[in-house]
Amino acid sequence: MIRVRGLTKRYGTVLAVDDLTFDVHPGVVTGFLGPNGAGKTTAMRAILGLDRPDAGEATVLGVPYPRLPAPMRATGALLDAGAVHPRRTARDHLRCLARSNGIPARRVVEVLDQVGLAAVAGRRAGGFSLGMRQRLGIAAALLGDPAVLILDEPVNGLDPEGIVWIRTLLRGLSAEGRTVLVSSHLMAEMALTADHLVVVGRGRLIAEGPVDGFAAPREVLVRTPDAARLARALTAAGATVRPHGAAGPDGVTAGRDATGASGLPGMDGMARPSGGPGLDAVTGEAGSGETAGVSGATGMGEMAGAGGEGVMVVIGVTAAEVGRLAADAGAVLHELTPRRASLEEAFMELTRDSVEYGVTEGPNR
Numbered sequence: 097m098i099r100v101r102g103l104t105k106r107y108g109t110v111l112a113v114d115d116l117t118f119d120v121h122p123g124v125v126t127g128f129l130g131p132n133g134a135g136k137t138t139a140m141r142a143i144l145g146l147d148r149p150d151a152g153e154a155t156v157l158g159v160p161y162p163r164l165p166a167p168m169r170a171t172g173a174l175l176d177a178g179a180v181h182p183r184r185t186a187r188d189h190l191r192c193l194a195r196s197n198g199i200p201a202r203r204v205v206e207v208l209d210q211v212g213l214a215a216v217a218g219r220r221a222g223g224f225s226l227g228m229r230q231r232l233g234i235a236a237a238l239l240g241d242p243a244v245l246i247l248d249e250p251v252n253g254l255d256p257e258g259i260v261w262i263r264t265l266l267r268g269l270s271a272e273g274r275t276v277l278v279s280s281h282l283m284a285e286m287a288l289t290a291d292h293l294v295v296v297g298r299g300r301l302i303a304e305g306p307v308d309g310f311a312a313p314r315e316v317l318v319r320t321p322d323a324a325r326l327a328r329a330l331t332a333a334g335a336t337v338r339p340h341g342a343a344g345p346d347g348v349t350a351g352r353d354a355t356g357a358s359g360l361p362g363m364d365g366m367a368r369p370s371g372g373p374g375l376d377a378v379t380g381e382a383g384s385g386e387t388a389g390v391s392g393a394t395g396m397g398e399m400a401g402a403g404g405e406g407v408m409v410v411i412g413v414t415a416a417e418v419g420r421l422a423a424d425a426g427a428v429l430h431e432l433t434p435r436r437a438s439l440e441e442a443f444m445e446l447t448r449d450s451v452e453y454g455v456t457e458g459p460n461r
């Protein structure tokens with residue numbers, strides 16, 4: 097178990113980690129997610145006692161890391177896969193680590209096997225590819241057979257096969273009851289690897305919860321020549337309706353506008369990019385400039401494309417309910433497609449105002 101409470105770390109004028117609080121539990125893979133510069137590495141370094149926080153604290157297995165009696169056997173970490181003597185072989189690198197940490201030599205053979213480096217164990221690490229160095233770093237983390245694993249961007253440099261391998265490895269380690277904290281800036285990857293997510297931006301906690309909670313609620317794409325009539329029926333039934341393509345990636349831009357964007361707090365904030373009160377606000381009569389005029393049944397004329405066919409996105413009812421309401425209203429349907437906004441879109445929306453370096457959207461920004 098890792099406990100982080102009010103962790104704060106400043107580098108000069110940069111507040112790298114800002115009052116961060118979260119727990120990492122055994123038996124689940126916790127993804128530590130955030131754009132570049134969000135403070136993930138800094139937080140991990142502070143957890144591992146490599147950086148002294150300006151405020152707050154972190155404990156591993158109940159004590160600050162430096163007070164662990166046998167740190168490498170309690171906690172395995174991968175922070176910088178490049179931190180290997182280039183002239184040393186993979187085997188020698190691990191042997192040295194094992195010796196200085198009181199770990200039996202047989203573990204070297206075991207972990208080399210486990211990470212798929214047994215065949216190149218006698219080669220110098222300096223000649224390793226980035227992917228091989230990552231594997232060697234993971235081998236070092238596993239050496240002490242630790243109860244807690246802290247891995248900073250372990251998929252960096254791995255090819256698709258390597259990514260699947262690490263996913264399987266981490267899931268296996270958590271299934272053995274270990275505590276696994278793994279950082280990434282790739283939501284799609286974390287969605288497949290992690291059970292739980294801690295999302296940070298500009299050093300602050302943006303959202304936290306089970307991966308499933310980040311999935312956008314369902315939307316239904318509807319193509320109909322009777323857009324206005326159907327939109328009226330759907331709105332009367334409590335659904336939110338907007339023209340397809342009116343606000344960027346469906347359900348994502350909408351959440352931002354409705355919530356005022358940055359620093360969405362916790363799960364409540366996460367749920368918004370995909371519907372609920374956020375979208376209602378956007379598609380309401382006083383919606384944002386981007387989406388004004390598309391509320392409910394009003395403005396549905398704008399949805400009509402060539403041949404009078406309109407394409408709309410409906411939130412808050414199932415595809416089956418849309419079909420039934422359409423039948424009741426006498427509206428013809430040309431398409432009825434249930435769908436979800438991607439997790440990647442949800443993540444980009446959550447962290448949109450937290451990216452350190454991004455493309456500006458206009459000359460005045």
Ligand SMILES: Nc1ncnc2c1ncn2[C@@H]1O[C@H](COP(=O)(O)OP(=O)(O)OP(=O)(O)O)[C@@H](O)[C@H]1O
Pocket residue numbers: 107110111112113130131132133134135136137138139281452
């Ligand atoms: N040693 C340091 N000196 C000065 N600033 C630093 C130092 N380490 C990190 N920072 C700054 O602190 C902020 C957080 O950096 P950090 O590396 O922790 O983020 P990250 O989420 O791990 O990013 P990435 O995904 O790019 O590795 C950044 O603005 C970074 O430039």
